[in-house]
Amino acid sequence: MANNDYDAIVVGSGISGGWAAKELAEKGLKVLMLERGRNIEHIKDYTNAFHEAWDYPHRGLPTQQMKADNPKLAREYTLNEMTNGMWANDKDHPYTEVKRFDWFRGYHMGGRSLLWGRQSYRWNAEDFTANLKDGVAVDWPIRYADLAPWYDYVEKFAGIAGTQEGLDVLPDGQFLPPVPLNMVEKDVAKRIEKVYKGMRHLIHSRTANITQAMPEQNRVGCQYRNKCWLGCPFGGYFSTQSSTLPAAMKTGNLTVRPYSIVTQVLYDKNSKRATGVEVLDSETNLTYVFNSKIIFLNASTLNSSWIMMNSATDVWDNGLGSSSGELGHNVMDHHLAVGAHGSIEGYEDKYYSGRRPCGFYIPRFRNWGNDKRDYVRGFGYQGSASRSNWQQNVAELGIGADFKNALAEPGSWNIGMGGFGEILPDHKNKVTLDKSVKDKWGLPVLSMDAELQANELRMRKDMKQDAMDMLEAAGVKNVQGWDGDSPIGKGIHEMGTARMGRDAKTSVLNKHNQIWDAPNVFVTDGACMTSASCVNPSLTYMAITARAASFAVEELKKRNL
């Protein structure tokens, strides 16, 4: 019989799980990493990475059958032929919605680290004090200074391309050379800088794509194919597979077990400690118990809370971590699908080559410095400029050789940008267990009950209007704003439901990500977030995870856990 005892168990193999496994294994702990889905081996299993549009049976488009089988995935780009089989399907993995909620999950080794958008920004100092200042939810138990050295640490290892800008609103970090802007973006940046007198900035995206080789990780670097979501054979972007997993495996301390759905954390009420986890093998339906001294929950925001809700229910009706009444509450995301676009003249003699994995970024400027709005917090924009192609003229009149030749040449330059806005933590926005619906394995599912509130809706007006104003100020023509549906989850930046805090009565986790009611259980994925900022969250999960792992090992050494 195999030894089922480990020093540490890491639940989940995505961005934060990979970091937890690496940090703990490198510090000498015997680590078991559990992944609910199948294994995906770096490079070998990126089977579509060299396929082109014409290789796919429907050129990459989703079929009506795929839509019928996956009505929720079909709401977004998540349903297509290129990544077919990667986003968790609706049939095996149901959830229920009191209000529309998009939940896009990666149930396989590496999780969404293979499918993520890779935009990587530090939180700023005010992000950590905003709740206190605004009287919203609870205060973060940590400050920017607590995380700054860990941002340095994870950026150096993950490889983040970007530029030093000296902005308080978007702290600088350890960057590789940036992914270039094109001519139009550079000129628009200059105009915005001038019109807004240095109060607004268009800068290079900061992205977890490496612009220089990282031979120590066997990573060649970004090849400008813009096929990141197919897995990169060049190790061009940070993923568990390209980066943290090989480092963790190298220690000889890591065991990985795919097909392992963690159904609960096992809790001993006498010692007030977790003793391990129960695993349902998704292939065999057999149940196993694995024991460990510490547990890191990195199952993804809502699934980490789902595990807690199903744990220690003999002690707490609503599960481990529910004693504050906040478990499952304060679900957040970034609201988006709002912005503006237009066309720009005078660059007909300019073009570009290569396909970037990103574009430009405009950091938050609202409610910053002396700016005051009728809402709190703010938003940033992501965007890009490019020349239109054959898609430009479909609705226009034309057929024949001249029409074909016209379509074979690039058209006008267009520029567009979409906002990413902060969503406030709100107790009303919650997820709960729905025991009336079961997944493929007979496990209860999550029910989602969350929506944008007044603060976000007021912010969206600015997100649209400011985008239009800035483009117009930069000389862009035919500017059109848009504002679409933004249900929570659409941003695929789920956060909250097990927030960190200073008081066990009002939060689920303490300042070191320990569950107040089980200090040897650490939750370091998006579930831990006390507020949401407006910047993409994954880099912060990495930093928080590395920090918590370091603390956990110190505490183990001191025999405090």
Place this chain on the structure above:
Amino acid sequence: MMDRRDLLKMIMATTGVAMVGGDAFGYEMKGQVPLSKTIFSSDDVILFNEVAEVILPRTSTPGAKDANVGLMALILANDCYTSKERDVLVQGLQSLNEQSQKDYGSPYLLLNTQQQTEFVTQLDVDAKTYNNKQDIYYLSVTPYDRNSNDDKPLPHYFTLIKQLTLFSFFTSKEGATKVLRYEATPGKYNGELEYKKGDRAWAT
């Protein structure tokens, strides 16, 4: 005889620990769709190709027929279209021949090249007039963003033919690499490339 998958399952069951790299598979790729799995026939493909060739003819570079646009277009119409869209297309292809019979006294395929061009040019004008009457100004290049519960008015059938033709052609290997430009592994990004009129656009 126990296959590898069963063996792995057994090992997992007895040890509780699976081996990384077991019976893993990564991204899924579905097989190509044969025409026989659609409601369309090879006659439909031929007809579609001949209309598409007028829209995007062979010049010094390949045309619609070189890319066999008709086959891809009809597979897309079969599998990606809503039933409403597919009905408009099917009836459209039928009415196309009826119209040709009325105007020229013979089915479309028997028209000479000049007649075909005249005929399709007129269809393009008719389609635009029809669409404008229905306030359809924006047309997606793909069937991607249309939901099956979408009850917006559909454009003229020729517009569907044109959309399918353009999409099928410019995403084909011939269209993307010989009419447009495509580089599988660019290796870098140059944001200040000089452009002169006549230089080809990138496929993506």
